[in-house]
Amino acid sequence: MTATLETTSTAETPARIEPRDVTFKIRRFIPEIDEEPHWEEYVVSAYPTDRVLDALMKIKGEQDGTLTFRRSCGHGICGSDAMRINGRNRLACKTLIKDLGTGDITVEAIKGLPLEKDLVVDMEPFFAAYRAVKPFLIPEGHEPTKERLQSAEDRAIFDDTTKCILCAACTTSCPVFWTDEQYFGPAAIVAAHRFIFDSRDAAAETRLEILNEKEGVWRCRTTFNCTDACPRGIEVTKAIQQVKRALIFRRV
Numbered sequence: 409m410t411a412t413l414e415t416t417s418t419a420e421t422p423a424r425i426e427p428r429d430v431t432f433k434i435r436r437f438i439p440e441i442d443e444e445p446h447w448e449e450y451v452v453s454a455y456p457t458d459r460v461l462d463a464l465m466k467i468k469g470e471q472d473g474t475l476t477f478r479r480s481c482g483h484g485i486c487g488s489d490a491m492r493i494n495g496r497n498r499l500a501c502k503t504l505i506k507d508l509g510t511g512d513i514t515v516e517a518i519k520g521l522p523l524e525k526d527l528v529v530d531m532e533p534f535f536a537a538y539r540a541v542k543p544f545l546i547p548e549g550h551e552p553t554k555e556r557l558q559s560a561e562d563r564a565i566f567d568d569t570t571k572c573i574l575c576a577a578c579t580t581s582c583p584v585f586w587t588d589e590q591y592f593g594p595a596a597i598v599a600a601h602r603f604i605f606d607s608r609d610a611a612a613e614t615r616l617e618i619l620n621e622k623e624g625v626w627r628c629r630t631t632f633n634c635t636d637a638c639p640r641g642i643e644v645t646k647a648i649q650q651v652k653r654a655l656i657f658r659r660v
């Protein structure tokens with residue numbers, strides 16, 4: 409005799425999720441036409457689980473092909489689509505519409521870097537500060553014949569700061585950076601931290617000297633904006649504090 413399996417399903421059909429019309433207020437600037445940036449509105453039919461990047465693509469594809477913004481990976485890895493969304497720095501590709509409330513959504517370029525067009529800024533000052541802290545391993549002695557060993561404990565000391573994707577969300581959320589373009593900014597200090605505390609590196613003193621300059625780490629006013637803005641969850645302010653402590657307690 410063939411056994412029969414009786415099942416009783418208690419699962420209810422999930423409620424159908426409908427798209428809604430969302431108003432995006434985007435701060436536009438086309439240098440060939442505009443003297444000043446100005447706000448323009450676009451209404452997009454969007455699902456709650458759509459990302460802001462999806463909506464921007466839709467606006468560009470269906471309403472205004474001149475809308476300009478950067479994006480590449482679309483998955484929070486490349487760091488190219490940091491922008492100010494509802495007044496806070498975020499990655500457009502990691503920001504869901506349902507997490508922004510039910511009102512209008514404002515989108516503008518990140519602050520403190522020269523505006524080039526719409527949501528695109530000139531990143532060169534940001535990368536100049538990054539390069540200045542020597543963000544690469546500088547070991548001592550000759551090339552070893554096998555890999556440079558490091559304990560798990562030593563690796564853990566700088567694990568957090570290896571996660572940076574150079575999106576500039578932290579640096580361009582910093583009020584000090586907004587008013588002082590010479591300040592290295594949080595991202596450059598995070599990059600320095602990653603090597604200063606690496607047991608295989610021999611140039612910590614050089615980097616600390618660079619960050620001891622007047623536009624270095626002491627310009628930080630511990631506002632925590634950088635930590636709040638980091639899409640990778642890096643404890644940026646804590647890393648900056650650790651660099652300050654390293655400067656205070658170093659033996660020179």
Ligand code: FES
Nearest residue numbers: 482484486487501
């Ligand atoms: S598009 Fe690459 S991080 Fe958002």
